[in-house]
Amino acid sequence: MKKTLISVITSVALVTSLIGCKKDTKPVDVKPGGPVTLRLVMKDEGNSNPVAVNYFKALEKGLKEDEGLDVKIELVDMPEGNYAEKLNLMILGGTIPDIIYFQGGDQQISQQGLLEDLKPYIEKSKNLKSSMFAHNTERINNYPYLLWVKPLSQKAPVIRQDWFDKMKTSKALAENPTIENYYNFLKELKDNPPGGAGKPAYGITVAGSILEIDNIFDMAFGNTSTWLKDGSGKYVYSKITSNEKEKLEFYSKLYKEGILDPQFATKKWDTKEKAFFSGEAGVISGTAGKVIDIYEGKMKKADEGSKGLVVLPPAKGKGQGLGATDVTKETRGVAIYSKSQNKETAFKVLDYLASPKGQMLDRLGFENEHYKVVDGKIELTDKSQEWYARFWEPSEFKPSTPLKSSLLGAPGEKSLKMTEEYYAKDINILIPEQFTAKWDAMQNLYKEYSADIITGKKPISSFDDFVKEWNKAGGEEITKYANENIK
Template identity: 65%
Template sequence: MLLTFSLVACKDKATVKEDEKDGKTTIRVVYKDEGPSNPVAQAYFSNLEKALKEDEKIDVKFELVEVPQGNYAEKLNLMLFSGDIPDMIYFQGGDQQIAEQDLLEDLTPYIEKSKHIKNILQPYNEKRLNNYPYLLWIKPLDSKTPVVRGDWFNQLSSSKELMENPTIDNYYKFFKELVASAPGGGKPANAVTVAGDITELDFIFEMAFGINQTWLKKEDGTYEYSKASNKEKEKLTFYNKLYNEGLLDPQYLTKQWDTKEKAFYDGETGVIVGTSGKVIDIYNGKMTQVNGEEAELVVLPPAKGESQGFAPTDITKEPRGIAISSQSKHKETVFQILDYLASPKGQMLDRLGFEKEHYNITDGQIELTQKYYNEWYAKFFEPSDFETEKPLKTPLLSEPAMKSQELAKEYYAEDNSFIIPEEYVSKWDAMENLYKEYATDIITGKRPVDDFEKFVKEWNAAGGEELTKYANENIK
């Protein structure tokens, strides 16, 4: 009750903002890393203003809202709960509690009458929107794929066997040789690093251990939570082996995305994991810029065992995306902007960046610059079919990036996870933190592997037994 009251009491703060500037409608936007202190973001939204006016006669002024440094989801929610609610909001977690306060607009009727968005939705987008109609995120499958620099890969005798038969054992052999042979002239110090937890490592190995869904079906037909299963114990035992032998970066817990990437470009680690498509493209551009064309990335397959894949795809909801505030006076205009960004003209800006910076028109063709490959990414949408106004002289994605997308599609599988009911959310958060604590301690050797049985007991006592019952009653 107190939370609801605080939101209502502060709601006027969101409407006090000026709606008109110089005769233009002001659209307030909050978007991680795309705030007013980012000159590229300022240029992007300035160009978008011009394009909207020229192509659609939509006259707006974007006001970018800065979010304080720190955990984006937490800082954003603090801002929203204070009553400062921009028109267009990018979420990267934390959106459910905002939606539960009826502060996010149901996008279903807007999409149904859209000109462009309804035509570029993928089947998994449609399923997610049917389950949770508040976030829009039209991107290729967001599976993460492992990569290694090509010059090192080509020096290793275990590379061929890994590609032909990527078993857990062959991955282990590859990691061992990667460190032992020191193809970097005394480096790398470790075979693989990840950003802060084992999530990225799971994209390589989890399905090989038979963890192919969040809720695993047992022989008796009932379901158990994958992280409390014997298969999880086997996976953590393997990760502990990688850690003990120095193959998994001993500093992985303190790595952030930027320090992880720097270690990769500097040759301090052999393999990192990145989102298929554009992120792999950026990794490849930076790697070849630092270490030469021969270092072009090689995309590695997911490990093969009981199952094979990078990760099952969650279709309960979009894990991140763009929302429209239900408190906004300009909901229709905000959606018109989003629909324009899904159009061929809107995609020219969103996908290609700025002319004479990220691309040039040469002999009637679009020639992408190195800066495009090194840094540009679509701020909003990346539909699978995108035809440019002029022919492309150079491809949108490098070969490794395209390969990563192909593999993501090849190994697509749907998860059976579900949105955690509100009455279980606080328990679920505590249960997940309990898992992270035990998993970290087991991997790093602070606890013996057999302590996994203690974790399962504590997890069940903390709410796992109730939630497992709920899962068995509701998974179809």
């Protein structure tokens, strides 16, 4: 017993001595009894996803080694279905994680005071403030609850290069992407499939709404911003204008001729992608940059004969672009629960992810799997196209070990350049709380009428009925508000 006691005292003294001699040890932010536990919810990043589990374990390790933060990140699993709806139900039911990724539906939550104002944190941040794009700064100033440091997130259309190269209408589309030339291109895809009989079965597919096809055609039909000035100089909502009527008539033509995916209104993102990679659809839209890069990697994996992807230009007409950039707020992003006991620590995690070491994980993935260090340079592996940043993608990424090549392939790079080339600032307003219910009803009214017009359930003349109903449902009030508040 005496020997054991002496042994224990000696061991403690030795450990104490070693700790005392260790240099540059950072203080660890711990609570009594263990690390700070942060609950986090993010689309597709649950405990059933092994890549997500390994990612957040690596993040915990980096936080402790680089910042002295002892943090345990607990992933909150979400049920299948519409993420925004399921998340709101969970939050309104009283289950609110410390860090929340929103993909819509956040305004209802922020209006209840449940989301933290991030501006003071960003102002004092070590990394995030200097990492933000100009549109991020404008959005956080207008709506300080949601942060998403990414390049402009417009969606760009793509097609397989081997199919593009075979088509007779490709050259005309590339040189002069008028609405007529786009129609001829999509019609050739349907009527003379470049992949052989039935490939593709239709020209273009989208996920559950016309938003992705709008990215190609909206500005060409004159919808260059959410609110447009009419002949009298007053603002009018673009979705009730003659531009919109003309556009819906065009979409109806695409649907009637079998060019537009007949299941466009119900398609989910995964079945949309499956249709593209299997050769069922000719054109698909993906978020510019990394998503386009991932699509190219998936296409090459799905079909060894594929040469990759070609990024198509937006249609040209009354205007041209991939859609105006709304700076009223982020459409998706990360928030912090305002009543969390660990708000400071939660933001430190977000700030670390914008640091050089945090970016090594977030942008590159796992060493020896998504990249290797060869001859003193970072060399991307074939699996790198499967990786995407869970959080931030600042424009400048300068790891301590230099990159051998660009993080993106040629289509990903081209799509990003295209968003910059066609950048246009939107004219829009945040809908105030007193109009939220009416605005939601008006949006649903638009979705109903537009879907019925496109599928032929209603004639194009019913668009005039829609405009009348839209105004009665609150359009007149909100239009008056918009004219008083658009700066």
